[in-house]
Amino acid sequence: MAEKPDTPKANETLFGFRKLGAEEHAERVRGVFAAVAPRYDLMNDLMSGGLHRIWKTLMIDWLDPRPGWTAIDIAGGTGDIAHGILRRVEAEIVVCDPSVEMLSVGVDRTVDAGRLSGIRFVAGRAEALPFPSGAADACTIAFGLRNVTDRAAALAEARRVLKPGGRLLCLEFSRPVAAALRPLYDAYSYGVLPRLGAAVAGDADAYRYLADSIRTFPDQETLADEFRAAGFGAVRYRNLSAGIAALHSAWRT
Numbered sequence: 001m002a003e004k005p006d007t008p009k010a011n012e013t014l015f016g017f018r019k020l021g022a023e024e025h026a027e028r029v030r031g032v033f034a035a036v037a038p039r040y041d042l043m044n045d046l047m048s049g050g051l052h053r054i055w056k057t058l059m060i061d062w063l064d065p066r067p068g069w070t071a072i073d074i075a076g077g078t079g080d081i082a083h084g085i086l087r088r089v090e091a092e093i094v095v096c097d098p099s100v101e102m103l104s105v106g107v108d109r110t111v112d113a114g115r116l117s118g119i120r121f122v123a124g125r126a127e128a129l130p131f132p133s134g135a136a137d138a139c140t141i142a143f144g145l146r147n148v149t150d151r152a153a154a155l156a157e158a159r160r161v162l163k164p165g166g167r168l169l170c171l172e173f174s175r176p177v178a179a180a181l182r183p184l185y186d187a188y189s190y191g192v193l194p195r196l197g198a199a200v201a202g203d204a205d206a207y208r209y210l211a212d213s214i215r216t217f218p219d220q221e222t223l224a225d226e227f228r229a230a231g232f233g234a235v236r237y238r239n240l241s242a243g244i245a246a247l248h249s250a251w252r253t
Contacts, residue, residue, distance in 0.1 A: 013149050015209070026125070026149045030099055032206045033077075033147075037101035039202075041078055041109075047193055047207075055245050056142060059171045060084045062238070062247060065091060069137040072096055072161060074126050074154070075144025079106040079119065086118050094131070096124045097144075126154035134163045142171040146217040155230035162252035168232065174246035175219040177239055185244065189214065220246050 013025040020028065036043065044052045060081065065071065069091040073081045076095035085093055097103050103121045110119055124130040126141070126148045139158045148154040158168050176182050189211035198204035218226065220237050223246075227235045232250035239246050 015213075022149050026098070029147050029149070032203075032209055033099040034101040035203045036206050037078075037099065037105050040102065040105065041080075043196070043207075047196055051241060051244075052143075055171055055240050055247075056080055056084055058238075058240060059140070059142060059169060059247055060088065062249060063138060063140065063167070063169050065089050065138065067091065070094075070135065071138040071140065072129070072131060072136045074129070074139055074141040074158060075147065076140075076142075077102040077106060077144070078109055079121070081140050081142050082119050083110070083113065083115070086115065091118060093119050094136075095119065095121045096126075096129060096131075097121075098123065098125045125149075127157060128153075129157045129161050131161045133160050135161050137163055137166050139166070139168045140170075141168075143173065145170055145172050146213045151226065152230065155227060155232070159231050159252055164252055166252040168227075168248075168250045168252070170223075170248040170250075172223070172246060172248070173214040173217065174223075174239070174243050177243035181242060181244075220248075223248060 013020060013022055015025050015028050033040070063085070065085045065088060067089045069089070071085060071091060071093050073079070073093060073095045076082060076097050077099070079095050082093040082095050085091060095103070095106055100123055103123060107121050122130060126144065127150045139162055141158070145151060145154065162168065176185055193207040193211055194204040196207065220239065220243070224235050224237055227248060227250045231253070233253040234251045235248065237246050237248045
């Protein structure tokens, strides 16, 4: 059963249920993704039973990308969202991620797909995006917001790089809305995921962290309030698979 974390101090961030200083947190997260990068896409399929693909398709449906857009996929990893957008429209997508190992897998995947234009891979943290203000028509972040060291700074940066009227769409694990699902979800997260991580990715600890990070992430309403506090307008969310995941949409006013 998941424990309840203590509230971190101003200079601390939760790494799962552990309170760490900001620099140590960022380093630990980089280490997690460096370790799992080669098997990251396979693990996503296995641990979600392929559901993550449906969720990402629904995310792109709601985004409704337009030809000619410039979009930044924050914490974009191996490029799932970027490739999904480019299968629908011609656009310029920048995949930005702090893990060079994840970006390397994304570059290889893009080359293997024969895509030579429309996508760039850039190393950078969500809290300090390496782009000018007003550079993007849209920003996306899928299963990355819970891993940032300073969520408020990351949301502020997403707003900064968006053009006025630009949109941020976030896909993240959330709170199941049916109470009966929660013990089953805990049993799967803590009983199955670490074993699967050990067998497939060779790293059980990374997937224990994944389960913990989901439990310490804000619920749907709390996260919506954080978007509003960052200065976004028209904040809405949609539950997916009974709230196991949620899509949050917000606009740069």
